[in-house]
Amino acid sequence: MEKKEKTGISRREFLKLAGTGAAVVASVALVQPVAAEALSPEPAQPKPAPANLPAKWDLEADVVVLGAGAVGLVAAARAAKAGASVLVLDANYDIGGHAIISGGNVPLGGGTSFQKKYGIADDPETLFKDLTDWSVVEVSGMPEYRYNDRGVQRALADNEAKTFEFLLECGAPFQDKAPDNSGGHAVGISAKREHHCVWTKGQSSESPAAAGGTALMRAVEDAARKLGVKFLLNYHMNTIYRERVSDGRVVGVEATYTPTILPGSLSPLKSFRADGNIDLDVKQVFVRAKKAVVIGTGGSTGNVNFRRMFDPRLTEEMPLAGGEYSPQDASGELAAMAIGATLWGTANQTFDRNGALRKRPIIGTRTNYVGWTKTSPIFPKVKATGLNVRSWQDAIIVNQVGKRFYNEMEDGYPNGTTEGFLKPYVQGDWRNAQKVQYKPMNYPDAALAMNEGSTAPDFGAGPQWAIFDAAAVDREKWVINETSVHPEYFFSAPTLAELAAKISACPYQKVAMSAANLEATVAAYNKAVDAGADEEFGKPKPQFKLDKGPFYAAWATITVHDTYAGLRINMACQVMDMDGAVIPGLYCGGESAAGCSQHGLARCLTQGYIAGNAAAKESAV
Numbered sequence: 001m002e003k004k005e006k007t008g009i010s011r012r013e014f015l016k017l018a019g020t021g022a023a024v025v026a027s028v029a030l031v032q033p034v035a036a037e038a039l040s041p042e043p044a045q046p047k048p049a050p051a052n053l054p055a056k057w058d059l060e061a062d063v064v065v066l067g068a069g070a071v072g073l074v075a076a077a078r079a080a081k082a083g084a085s086v087l088v089l090d091a092n093y094d095i096g097g098h099a100i101i102s103g104g105n106v107p108l109g110g111g112t113s114f115q116k117k118y119g120i121a122d123d124p125e126t127l128f129k130d131l132t133d134w135s136v137v138e139v140s141g142m143p144e145y146r147y148n149d150r151g152v153q154r155a156l157a158d159n160e161a162k163t164f165e166f167l168l169e170c171g172a173p174f175q176d177k178a179p180d181n182s183g184g185h186a187v188g189i190s191a192k193r194e195h196h197c198v199w200t201k202g203q204s205s206e207s208p209a210a211a212g213g214t215a216l217m218r219a220v221e222d223a224a225r226k227l228g229v230k231f232l233l234n235y236h237m238n239t240i241y242r243e244r245v246s247d248g249r250v251v252g253v254e255a256t257y258t259p260t261i262l263p264g265s266l267s268p269l270k271s272f273r274a275d276g277n278i279d280l281d282v283k284q285v286f287v288r289a290k291k292a293v294v295i296g297t298g299g300s301t302g303n304v305n306f307r308r309m310f311d312p313r314l315t316e317e318m319p320l321a322g323g324e325y326s327p328q329d330a331s332g333e334l335a336a337m338a339i340g341a342t343l344w345g346t347a348n349q350t351f352d353r354n355g356a357l358r359k360r361p362i363i364g365t366r367t368n369y370v371g372w373t374k375t376s377p378i379f380p381k382v383k384a385t386g387l388n389v390r391s392w393q394d395a396i397i398v399n400q401v402g403k404r405f406y407n408e409m410e411d412g413y414p415n416g417t418t419e420g421f422l423k424p425y426v427q428g429d430w431r432n433a434q435k436v437q438y439k440p441m442n443y444p445d446a447a448l449a450m451n452e453g454s455t456a457p458d459f460g461a462g463p464q465w466a467i468f469d470a471a472a473v474d475r476e477k478w479v480i481n482e483t484s485v486h487p488e489y490f491f492s493a494p495t496l497a498e499l500a501a502k503i504s505a506c507p508y509q510k511v512a513m514s515a516a517n518l519e520a521t522v523a524a525y526n527k528a529v530d531a532g533a534d535e536e537f538g539k540p541k542p543q544f545k546l547d548k549g550p551f552y553a554a555w556a557t558i559t560v561h562d563t564y565a566g567l568r569i570n571m572a573c574q575v576m577d578m579d580g581a582v583i584p585g586l587y588c589g590g591e592s593a594a595g596c597s598q599h600g601l602a603r604c605l606t607q608g609y610i611a612g613n614a615a616a617k618e619s620a621v
C-alpha cells in the first residue's frame with residue numbers, strides 16, 4: 001500500500017497531478033515537509049505566522065478560485081492561460097454550480113463575432129447605455145437598470161464580447177445561428193444578444209440536469225483542465241485570510257470536507273472528470289494564494305437569514321431554484337465581510353423583478369425546479385420527479401390555512417424587457433416608462449402576503465398546495481407513484497377533511513390546515529364552476545369541479561431564484577471595503593458580486609473573465 005503523508009495526498013498522486021499541467025508555468029503545490037523532490041522550490045511559509053493565520057498551509061497556488069461555476073471556471077481558465085498556477089476549490093462533488101444546470105442561454109453583447117456574422121449592430125457603448133438606462137421599467141414596475149453600479153456595467157460592456165470569444169476559444173459549442181432575445185432577463189433592448197448552447201444527451205453523471213449549461217460548462221472545464229488548473233472538490237471554503245485580521249492583502253483560505261453522500265449510499269458521489277483533481281483525505285485544509293483569491297460562490301439566495309435581510313417574507317419554506325445541486329449559502333459574502341468587505345447595490349435585490357420568485361408547473365415534490373429525472377446522479381436528493389401541470393384549470397391552489405388567494409391561471413412573470421414590449425424603445429428617453437403595459441407580478445406577492453395563520457416570530461406564509469381530484473389526475477394523465485411524488489409533499493385522502501389533516505403534518509406548515517376552510521374553499525370553487533365565473537379571484541371560466549375522490553394535495557410553493565446584490569467590487573472585480581478601498585488580492589464576480597441587476601450567465605462569465613485576467617497579473621507574495 002502506498003504511503004500517505006499527513007495531508008492525505010500520496011506522493012505518487014501528487015507527482016501525477018503536478019505533471020499534468022501542460023501550459024502551466026507554475027503548478028499547484030503541496031506545502032508539506034513530504035516528497036521534497038515533488039514540491040515547487042521552497043514554498044514560502046509565513047514566518048512566524050501571525051496569530052490570525054494558520055500555522056501551516058497544505059496547498060498553494062498563484063490564484064485560488066472559490067467555486068467552479070460560471071465565474072470560477074472562466075476565471076480559472078483565463079488565469080491559467082495567462083500563466084498563473086490555479087487551484088479551484090468547490091464545495092460540491094462536481095464542477096458547474098448553477099451554471100451546469102442552467103439553460104445555457106447566454107446574453108453576451110457589445111459586438112460578438114456571432115452578432116457581427118448575423119448582421120446585428122451592437123457595440124460596448126450601446127450595451128453600456130442599455131445596462132444603465134434608468135428609463136426602462138419592467139411590466140412589473142421594477143426599474144431594471146436604475147440601480148446598477150455604473151462602473152460595474154462599464155466593465156461588463158467593455159468585456160462581454162471578449163468573453164464570448166474566449167468561450168469560443170475554450171470550445172463552448174454555441175449554436176451557429178443569429179443571437180435572439182429568447183430566455184434573457186435585463187440584458188438591454190437595443191440589440192439581440194442571446195447566444196445558446198444546447199444539450200441533447202439527457203441526465204447523467206456528465207449532465208445532472210440535461211440542460212444547455214452543461215455543454216458550456218463542460219467545455220470550459222475541459223479547457224481549464226488542459227491548461228493545468230487543479231480542482232479540489234468536496235471542500236467548502238469557510239474563511240478567507242488577510243495578512244492581518246482585517247488588514248493587508250488576502251493570503252489564503254480555509255475549507256472543510258463536505259462530501260455529497262446520497263440517502264441509501266455509503267460512498268460519496270464522484271465528479272464526472274477526475275484529471276487534475278486533488279484527492280485529499282483530511283477534514284480541514286489551508287490553501288495559500290500567492291497572487292489572489294477569486295470568489296465565485298454563486299450568491300446568497302439559499303441562505304434564509306441572508307436573503308431575509310433584503311426581503312423578510314422569504315422564510316424557510318421557499319426553496320432555492322437549483323439548490324439541490326449547489327446551494328447559494330452566502331459563504332463567499334460572509335467570509336469576505338468578516339475581513340472587511342461590504343455589501344453594495346442592495347436596491348437591486350428586490351423580489352418584485354420578473355422572475356425573481358417563480359411559480360413552477362412541477363408539483364408534488366419540494367425542490368423540483370429543474371425537471372430532474374431518475375437518471376440524474378442527484379435524484380435521491382430531489383426525491384421525486386413531480387407532476388407537470390399542463391393546465392391550472394385542473395387544480396386550485398390554497399394557502400397553508402386552506403384558502404384560495406389568486407387566479408391559478410396566472411403564471412407570474414412576463415419575460416423582462418427583452419421581449420420587446422417597449423415599442424418603440426428609445427434609449428434613455430424618459431417617456432419609455434409611459435409605454436409600459438404594467439402587469440404587476442402579483443402571484444408570488446399574493447402567495448407571500450397570505451400569511452394568515454402564521455405565527456411569531458417569523459410570520460412565514462407557509463407552503464402553498466395544489467388541490468385536485470381523481471378526475472383531474474385522469475385529465476392530466478398523471479402517473480402517481482413513488483418516483484413521481486414524494487410522501488412528505490404529496491397527500492391523498494378520500495375526503496377533504498382527511499386531506500387537510502395530512503397536509504397539517506408537513507413540517508413547513510406553520511399551523512394546522514383547517515378542514516372546514518378547505519371544504520368551504522372547494523365548495524365555493526365548485527359553485528364558481530357551475531356559475532361559469534370566478535367572482536372571488538377572477539380565474540377565467542373555471543371548468544372543472546373538484547368532486548370526485550380521492551382528493552389530492554401536492555406541494556406548489558413558489559421558488560426563490562437568483563441573487564442580485566452582493567459584495568462591492570470595482571471595474572476590475574476587486575472586492576472593496578466600507579471605505580471604498582480595495583482589499584488587495586481579493587476578487588469577486590457573478591451572483592456573489594454587487595452592482596448588477598441582471599439575471600444569469602452573462603455577467604457571471606464576463607466577471608470571471610475580468611477577475612481571472614486581473615488576478616493572474618497580480619505580483620506574487
Ligand SMILES: Cc1cc2nc3c(=O)[nH]c(=O)nc-3n(C[C@H](O)[C@H](O)[C@H](O)COP(=O)(O)OP(=O)(O)OC[C@H]3O[C@@H](n4cnc5c(N)ncnc54)[C@H](O)[C@@H]3O)c2cc1C
Pocket residue numbers: 066067068069070071072089090091092095096097098099100101102103104105106107183235236237238296297298299321322326327328329331332369370562589590591592599600601602604
Ligand atoms: C435552473 C436554472 C436555469 C438557469 N438558466 C439560465 C440561463 O439559461 N441563462 C442565464 O443567463 N442564466 C441562467 N441561470 C442562472 C445562472 O445559471 C447563474 O446565474 C450562474 O450560474 C451563477 O454563476 P456563479 O458563478 O455566480 O454561481 P454558480 O454557477 O452557481 O457557481 C457557484 C459555485 O460555487 C460553489 N460554492 C458555493 N459556496 C462555496 C464554498 N463556500 N466553498 C466552495 N465552493 C462553493 C458551488 O458549489 C458552485 O459550484 C439559471 C439558473 C438556474 C438555477
